Amino acid sequence: MLRFLKGFGLFTAAVLGVAASPAHAAGDLLVAPTRVILDGSRGTEVVLNNIGAEPATYRISLEIKRMTAAGGLDEIAEDHASAAEKAALGMIAFSPRRVTLPPNQPQVIRVGVRVPEGTPPGEYRAHMLFRAVPDAVVAASEGAKPASGGVSIALTPIYGITIPVIVRVGDLGAEATIGEAWISEGTDGPAFNFDLSRTGSRSVYGDIEVTRAGAPEPLLVARGIAVYPEVGARQVSLRVPPELAAKLKGPVRIRYTEDREIGGGTIDTADRVVK
Known part of the structure; x- marks a missing residue:
């Protein structure tokens, strides 16, 4: 297998x-x-x-x-x-x-x-x-x-x-910012996309959680999302089932956190309207 x-x-x-x-x-x-x-x-x-x-x-x-x-x-x-x-x-x-x-x-x-x-x-x-x-x-x-x-x-x-x-x-640091978010359709099915930019002298790495006000659980969780120093920004694209893609449209909160093994602190949080 x-x-x-x-x-x-x-x-x-x-x-x-x-x-x-x-x-x-x-x-x-x-x-x-x-x-x-x-x-x-x-x-x-x-x-x-x-x-x-x-x-x-x-x-x-x-x-x-x-x-x-x-x-x-x-x-x-x-x-x-x-x-x-x-x-x-x-x-x-x-x-x-x-x-x-x-x-x-x-x-x-x-x-x-x-x-x-x-x-x-x-x-x-x-x-x-x-x-x-x-x-x-x-x-x-x-x-x-x-x-x-x-x-x-x-x-x-x-x-x-x-x-x-x-x-x-040396003593290195970095910050990241979540940009716009949207749903796209491709031959492999729909995907949840968002822009992620980085500044500083090292990479950033962590987990993404997408939530909606009033929902008891996160709509989407993605582990191990990184931006390396050779790029200032990247597009994150996560394939999702069609039924989840429909639920993700509209107002959501996207939270980017450090890897849980090093504390899980928040890197950035953004409120976005997914189209």
Whole structure:
């Protein structure tokens, strides 16, 4: 069974009752936590768990991704990386780089950081990629010989997931402002959209809650909404069922709060009329 939640745009958008996911899932791999912040001196751990029925091998690497105004993440080749992006790759160390996990067997990936002396204050970020290695590749790397007597071609999907690894140097701060909100219709169904702008020297990250006066519960909850320093603003677009899209139209209050693990304080609140 495939459970795939897209990378940095990971969110859970649903009627109240859907909790934040504590781990990302790709294929049969679970990864926790979904976001790592390093203060420039102390390391941490990321835990992998194979929830499938067969052993699986995963390769771990770092890559550079940049946020777009639409909220997506573009992969950037190292040749086209900025000085800060290259610096992030050099600061972050991790081990091991390849693991084979039996079913229901967790594995700890140790993540460390070394900030060179004289590094300018700022937020430095790379994305840790966990990618499944197909059985055929594993067999070939272990010296297995291909079967004789013919040629066969098999298309094997390769699942991967990324989590941001953020290094913060110096005393950084940021603020965010919620802009206009609206419902759009697309080929995948309706979506609840709003603009989210950021100022300051670091990213913002948190949860969105949409409420209406007189309603006992929030209409919509979305977890893990971020704006990275490379963009001053982005559009957040959350697909919703048609019946929920109809309920969201009209006057609502949108509240953006910090991640609950760091206190859940309010970042911004806005009253909007959704059209």
